[in-house]
Amino acid sequence: MTDFDPRGFLERAVETPSHENVDEMRSFLRETLCEHDVEPTVDDAGNVTATRTGDSDGPHIVLNTHIDTVAPHVPPSRDGDILSGRGSCDAKGPLAAMLAAFFDSDPDDGRVTLAITPDEEVYSTGAAALVPELDLDPERGDAVIVGEPTGLDVCTAAKGRFEGRIELRGESAHAAEPESGTNAIPLAARAIEALSGFDDRPDGLDAHPDLGAPTLTPTVIEGGDATNQVAGACEVVLDRRSVPPETANGYETGLDGYLRERLGSGVSFELTDRKTPFLEAFETDADAGVVRAFRDLGCAARPFTAATEASYFARRAPTVVFGPGVLADEEGPVAHADREYVRLPAVERATELLDEVVGKCLRETGS
Secondary structure, eight states: OOOOOHHHHHHHHHHSOOSSOOHHHHHHHHHHHHHTTOOOEEOTTOOEEEEEEOSEEEEEEEEEEEOOOOSSOOOOEEETTEEESTTTTTTHHHHHHHHHHHHHOOOSEEEEEEEEESOTTTTOHHHHHHGGGSOOOGGGTOEEEEEOOOTTOEEEEEOEEEEEEEEEEOBOEETTSGGGSBOHHHHHHHHHHHGGGGGGSTTSOOOBTTTBOOEEEEEEEEEOSOTTEEOSEEEEEEEEEEOTTOOHHHHHHHHHHHHHHHHOTTEEEEEOOOSSOOBOOEEOOTTSHHHHHHHHTTOOEEEESSOOTHHHHHTTSOEEEEOSSOSEETTEEOTTSTTOEEEHHHHHHHHHHHHHHHHHHHHSTTO
């Protein structure tokens, strides 16, 4: 065991703004690692990684979370064992627990890698660059634990999130003679009404046994140029929360064809341009070694209710989401809210659980 103090680290981490850029927080993390005789690496995407390696080959266990937060910065405050402030649960609380578990790890066989990413809250540029460079082999018993506020449950699945736009094309005309043009706004209304049947089509998605049904939600609508003119174009932004086995490309092709079939050539759909892959839905087998290790310690297994970078890691090795804190409680939102908080005993308990899980996964090669 090391002399690392996760509570003290967490208070300083929450005090450190990381909503606009993560430079200061990344420097603090690097300094902390160096103080404990660990030399971290920072890649071109800004990921901080460090590895402890045993004497022989064995499973590779990756502890991942992120250091960026959403705006605005909320300074820390303490009320007994409750620490409030931006990032306290999403995800600097999980980071503190993972850092403690990493320092405690001393593998005889295999490796433990701490992999901390930036930009999780926006485009996931860190994780997108990191994952292809990680040596992950499920046949070797490798596993990834992604730190997010789960209330110390182990989350084995999550919906994906896709974003795209319906484009509706009409023909502009003077509003005094609307029949001389084609108004794209009523066409948008027809498109929105048609969305409810997308998942009911013969080749649509069934509800997932754990994640439930996918959702398709219009979130932004824009159309028209002048108050006295028939709108020649309109756009509707859609938020898609997907379930396995839907992929981003399959969703784009399927929805575009579905809308064209019902509304004609004046409508089309395409995903929003994005420099990194969308976060697709994932699910990890309940019998995977990392899942069993958490469940053996009394952790309840359930889905995670938000999209997460675990999506990227799950394509390479069994992946779960775990950490102290909650996304919401009985009073309302916690993560991303002004009242964001974490219970410090939960951070310490998360460390204990991670210590046990990492040790068990390293011992059970090929589990």
